[in-house]
Amino acid sequence: MIELANLTKRYGSTLAVDHLSLSVGGGEIFGFIGPNGAGKTTTIRMLAGVLGPTEGTVTVGGIPMATDPEAAKRLIGFIPDRPFLYEKLTGLEFLQLIADLYGFDSALVHDRSLALLKQFSLYDWGDHLIEAYSHGMKQRLVIASALLHDPKLIIVDEPMVGLDPAGIRMVKDLLRELAGLGKTVFMSTHTLEIAEDLCDRIGVIHKGRLVALGTTGDLRGTARLREGDLEEVFLRLTGQEAL
Secondary structure (H helix, E strand, O other): OEEEEEEEEEEOOEEEEEEEEEEEOOOOEEEEEOOOOOOHHHHHHHHOOOOOOOEEEEEEOOEEOOOOHHHHHHOEEEEOOOOOOOOOOEHHHHHHHHHHHHOOOHHHHHHHHHHHHHHOOOHHHOOOEHHHOOHHHHHHHHHHHHHOOOOOEEEEEOOOOOOOHHHHHHHHHHHHHHHHOOOEEEEEOOOHHHHHHHOOEEEEEEOOEEEEEEOHHHHHHHOOOOOOOHHHHHHHHOOOOOO
16 A cells, blocks of 8 residues: 655755655554654655655555655545644534545535544534634544545554543544554554554654564564563664663
8 A cells, every 4th residue: 555665855964764665555554653853754744745755756555646646645644743723614614624625525525524523522513613622622623534535544643642541542443443444554653552552563763764664573573672562672773772
């Protein structure tokens, strides 16, 4: 579903992402972890088509992002770490806006929007202005909007920020359900327990380079640790054990 080939991003003399190559298949929950400034968000923005690479290619569902970005982006639901919401719209109006951007069938928008609001415990707030929503409610609305057009790839940057325990459980169950339907989930998170619990494979990026890839057991072997949780493995792989 995802093919990144020699993906590179430079900002002047700074090499933010350094020739990263990666494949992620359908039905996989893939975790993408790394220290602050490692290149995670830059990689995610290139994968989502928000940012163009300096070198290399992004292919989503067999569609090259560089040559057919609209078709590639139609396959993607993107949940950023700092989403922007039009707070003078109601929840329903915001979902209608997203549907219009994707050219979604207007006859289906209302029913699907209501179903998503129910799923994310926002039904009673559908006609309220978004400015009245709590942070967690806004986060849930963003997730709902990313699923409105039934994407095949869901890109998530810090999905649990601002969610209470019930919201975290709901999102975890949702991501598992989506993967069970054959959709691909590409998730960046600093919450290593969630990555260890949810992800089929994990990639570790450090200083713009992919330094390890595989299951938690594979990463433990790469880090030359006989035992230990993902946190210990992560600190070993990124040279932060003494911190």
